[in-house]
Amino acid sequence: MTERVVPGRADGLITLDVADALWVGLTAGGAVPTASGALTRSPARARTGHVLLGSRVVATVGVDGGRWGVAEREVRRAAEELNALGLDRRDLVRVGPFRGAPEPEHGEQAPLRWRRCVAEELREPGGPGCHLAGIDWRRMLVEQTRDGILPTWWLPRALVRLLDAAEHAEARWLRAARTRETATTVPPQAPSRTRRAEKAEGRRSTSPEEPAVPPHPYGKELEGQLYSVLSRKPGIARKVAGWLCAVCHGAPATVLDHCHEHGYVRAPVCQSCNTRERPDHLYANDVRVAHRYTRLFHTDAADWLRHWHRCTGCRARTVLPLPHLAAWTAFIGCRSLRPSHRGSRGREPCGVLRVSWTGSQNTPRSCLFMVTVDFCPAGEHRVLARVPYREAAERFRAWLADTAPTVATAAGPDRLDRLPAQPRPVVADTSGEGLALF
Template identity: 30%
Template sequence: MPGLRQHGHVFFGDIAVRCYKHRGRWTYDERDIRAAGRTLADMELRLDDVVEVQLPVYRDLPERDPEAGWRPDWRRRLVSWMYGQARRRLLARGRSYAEWGSWQALGENGLPGELTWEEFVVSSSRYRYTQNIAGTRPLPLLAWSGEKWLLPRAYAGLLDRWEQREDELVARARLCSSCGEQGPYWGGWRTSTMSGYVTRCPPCSGAAFRPYTGHLRGVQYDTLRRRGARADDYLCRLCRSSQASVWDHCHDHGHVRGPLCGGCNTREGKTPASCFLELEGGALHLLQCRGCLEERTLGSVHVAEQRLSTSSGGSRRSGCSRLRAAAR
């Protein structure tokens, strides 16, 4: 639910339901859910009252608007789904890019790359991010007339209202809670805490939280938890611009590496290891574990990444060379 990071709400159609975080777990008020359900149930959806859906050109983003690709746009999302499935179809059939030809050309069914409607629906059902928009499923209501795409008028209006409401919530959440400065569109200043996300600009974060000095190096993570030491009293050790939310630690030796914000911690644990190693200071952060430093190892995840570097180049090799240099 990316909306939680962006603005703390989830959408049921054009209805934004606020979520709450208590002791690290997200929840909601059931009364809000029931109210949203009643509103959607009362919406009159007539299949004989349709409007044309004017889909934009594939990857045709407005010039001079770096945030255009992040803004909610259900028409652009439908286009992205269509061309994404067409591209995956060609790759699955083992055809090289040189053999694709004019795969972006639209067929008589309105879909690109010889993609059939049945293939489009089946493929979309396999990926969570291509199943719904605003908590609703558009494909069962989308129809091709032979010349244009059509949707029920009421449903198209609902999606338009969702766009506007989501944009309003993001605009409000972008403002620094301390000084009111506007941050980047995709939640760059949003920090995860035990009670939800907070928006703070780097100067305000620096003034509100202490820099981590490495004084807990060598301490076991379980010991730190029993002490009740709070990571959110510190700045993120890696990006140094956001409030930390967790104590990052080595899963092989159990030693604390330091406090990280949600974004840096996610990049360390849930993305390919090479993505983290390319961060400035990423290699040195891993070596805050005394066990890894003494054994001249990187932990099981990053050792596997180092082995991959023997058979691939680019960022993997660069990241692993940084680790070897840091270990020296």
């Protein structure tokens, strides 16, 4: 392509309008369609100091006249990376809708949140439309409808991974920017512990669901009960608020946690613990294994294992729900396989750990976990292991006996009865409707 002459260009900077045209021109022959207005139209945020082009973060700088510019070489590099991407339009990943899927934990996902952008725009069609990191995702979207069920949306797997990489890159860039700002400013003084306690007491006293007496520790009052039945009983919210969280034992309980595979109530827990134990789903059958799993499977493992085994079904089978077992397999079972790199504190694990699976726990012969590392310098998406469900379950039972022997002793089919005759299937068909885990 013939280089476009930009009058008044200095130090390799070009204006955003010129960069838009350059981006579209350089990527015109690539496999991934790009959008005009990649640097000037929502969700681009040039005034925040950066824009996303593909999986690359491009810094923006102020130029004369209050305008913004970018380095031409960075735009060209981003275009080269995008053009090198191979794309199989038949290898699709479902991106929505997932009814009842949890929001990602605060601080664990970049502001791009491309899945939310896709869902919001498809729910309200007819608007101006938005690009994602300079990519025209609408031209790649596939809509599928089966037997009159609500349509589902699919994108090529390579494009999904590219957008994941864009979120990851932006999150790193923003963390670095916040670190620089913190180093040059003094944070405001936090309120005293006494003042925070007084505010918390004031909120509790005005809540209609709070009991008049202090909450008390939870025993086994709700063990073996089905959540579908118990949650419909009148006054259950007030009863739950009368207990302390069964995990941290410090905060008042606010919700009734239950096993989504077997339907049994586990225990009343606080909102913080309820959020922490949820698997961090990327897709319906894909979990990102973030740093918070250190508490679930390492520092506070005994407490969490005891909590999960309050479910009659999990305790009888001496296993975890499918997404939790998948996360354990990646985080603990395949720990020795994860690559590492040199860091300020010695060797540190690199990349972002994730695990996906096919099939369900109801068909263990065909259920398979695939553990991968994304954003690894040795390979963008490096497969660490493929572990059959039965092998993962056996490894977990052996680890449970060493980590929490009291929990392991109380488990097993010979110690329990009243198991569900037909447990709820989990991700039996990823294209089905209403199969979201949470």
